[in-house]
Amino acid sequence: MALSRADARSLDAQDPLAPFRSRFIEQPDDVIAYLDGNSLGRPLKAIDQTWNTLATQVWSQRLIRGWTDDADGGNWLELPEIVGDELAAAALGAAAGQTVIADSTTVNFYKAMRAAVNLRPGRKKIIVDRENFPTNRYIAESVASDLGLELVWLRPDLATGVSADDVAAVLDDDVAVVTLSHIAYRSGFLADMSAITALAHRHGALVVWDLCHSVGSFPITLDADDVDFAVGCTYKFVGAGPGAPAFSYVNRRHHADLNQPIWGWLGRADSFEMEQGYRPAAGIRSMISGTPQIPGILAVREGARVIGEAGIDTIRAKAVRLGEMVISLVDEWLGPQGYRLGSPRDSDQRGAHVSILRHDARQLNDALIGAGVIGDFRAPDAIRLGLSPLANSYEEVWSALEVIRDLDRAEYPGQDRPAEYFDRAE
Numbered sequence: 138m139a140l141s142r143a144d145a146r147s148l149d150a151q152d153p154l155a156p157f158r159s160r161f162i163e164q165p166d167d168v169i170a171y172l173d174g175n176s177l178g179r180p181l182k183a184i185d186q187t188w189n190t191l192a193t194q195v196w197s198q199r200l201i202r203g204w205t206d207d208a209d210g211g212n213w214l215e216l217p218e219i220v221g222d223e224l225a226a227a228a229l230g231a232a233a234g235q236t237v238i239a240d241s242t243t244v245n246f247y248k249a250m251r252a253a254v255n256l257r258p259g260r261k262k263i264i265v266d267r268e269n270f271p272t273n274r275y276i277a278e279s280v281a282s283d284l285g286l287e288l289v290w291l292r293p294d295l296a297t298g299v300s301a302d303d304v305a306a307v308l309d310d311d312v313a314v315v316t317l318s319h320i321a322y323r324s325g326f327l328a329d330m331s332a333i334t335a336l337a338h339r340h341g342a343l344v345v346w347d348l349c350h351s352v353g354s355f356p357i358t359l360d361a362d363d364v365d366f367a368v369g370c371t372y373k374f375v376g377a378g379p380g381a382p383a384f385s386y387v388n389r390r391h392h393a394d395l396n397q398p399i400w401g402w403l404g405r406a407d408s409f410e411m412e413q414g415y416r417p418a419a420g421i422r423s424m425i426s427g428t429p430q431i432p433g434i435l436a437v438r439e440g441a442r443v444i445g446e447a448g449i450d451t452i453r454a455k456a457v458r459l460g461e462m463v464i465s466l467v468d469e470w471l472g473p474q475g476y477r478l479g480s481p482r483d484s485d486q487r488g489a490h491v492s493i494l495r496h497d498a499r500q501l502n503d504a505l506i507g508a509g510v511i512g513d514f515r516a517p518d519a520i521r522l523g524l525s526p527l528a529n530s531y532e533e534v535w536s537a538l539e540v541i542r543d544l545d546r547a548e549y550p551g552q553d554r555p556a557e558y559f560d561r562a563e
């Protein structure tokens with residue numbers, strides 16, 4: 138028996154995270170459910186205040202001195218490292234001094250991949266998977282092409298993702314880097330970061346993890362797992378806003394030999410001496426290239442603060458419970474309408490979104506947005522339902538599934554559905 142609306146309400150009544158919903162700026166009245174926080178999180182009221190303070194009290198008053206004045210526990214030039222440490226403590230399981238907020242995930246991923254390969258001279262292979270986010274696949278191609286390396290492609294089943302066994306099957310001592318997404322962008326499959334990292338290390342390879350879909354939704358343990366490099370975005374579950382700067386983590390044991398490819402002035406030692414020749418700054422600072430994006434970094438600080446306050450374990454527990462609710466409703470209501478589950482059924486293998494598959498997903502998703510349920514379509518046949526434990530209520534998610542069910546009834550009344558309805562176009 139699927140949960141009823143009353144059941145969803147009762148889950149909300151017991152939800153320790155329910156008070157956090159009022160931290161967000163209200164969504165428009167015509168939105169029944171916003172299930173796209175795994176693409177762009179909703180804004181916190183605190184960010185509105187932070188940006189207002191930045192413009193009216195800090196930027197306008199300190200002017201250029203903001204870069205070097207010691208206020209807010211540091212100056213703007215230091216904020217990438219300061220807020221990097223704050224995010225690391227709240228959401229990455231990483232000790233201070235190994236994380237910076239800078240650039241986009243794409244750019245950070247490029248830097249991390251090149252830096253990792255530089256640490257393994259003479260090795261000729263990079264392992265990457267076909268289900269990885271496009272930017273990761275393209276950057277891996279670009280790095281391999283520039284450096285004359287071979288790409289070894291994993292081809293995971295969409296719903297089962299990349300296992301340690303898949304990696305073990307192609308790993309040898311000629312592999313420089315294994316790169317994977319911790320949570321797959323389409324299926325939500327959760328990779329075993331600890332096991333795969335240990336496996337890569339046994340062959341002398343390094344790992345570069347993309348944490349875009351896990352940061353802020355899943356307890357990450359970068360130091361404990363001895364991860365080498367990790368990158369991820371802050372506009373999803375961290376909620377720092379469209380185009381907010383990403384983060385880059387490099388394990389301390391690589392700092393002495395770290396050599397990333399974009400040699401900008403702010404990653405140099407003694408930047409303001411403006412000297413000839415590049416000499417990397419000490420530590421994680423050398424992952425920076427150019428001027429930090431201060432409004433975005435301050436928004437990351439607010440996101441990290443709220444995650445720290447809520448507690449990442451509590452966030453994860455609610456993500457699991459929301460996912461289970463969605464899957465039970467999919468089974469009961471949507472299976473008979475020709476939808477299939479496009480995510481792992483087992484919560485231990487699933488992140489904070491659930492994908493449902495149907496051949497006409499693109500049109501369905503457009504219709505859903507029109508009906509006030511905002512998820513997203515991912516080619517070729519997936520509707521992703523992103524579950525944001527801080528912003529979504531159980532009832533909101535339940536209502537979304539009800540809308541999906543009823544939309545389909547309206548479109549295809551009765552039991553006589555066209556045959557192609559059930560045949561997934563592969």
Ligand SMILES: Cc1ncc(COP(=O)(O)O)c(C=O)c1O
Binds near residue numbers: 241270347
């Ligand atoms: C897994 C993953 N990696 C990388 C990116 C790309 O990040 P960006 O476009 O911010 O560089 C995204 C989302 O866009 C993503 O989901």
Ligand SMILES: Nc1c(O)cccc1C(=O)C[C@H](N)C(=O)O
Binds near residue numbers: 175176322349
């Ligand atoms: N970064 C995005 C953008 O600039 C426009 C639209 C969507 C996005 C996304 O974040 C996509 C997202 N990373 C995904 O998992 O599909």
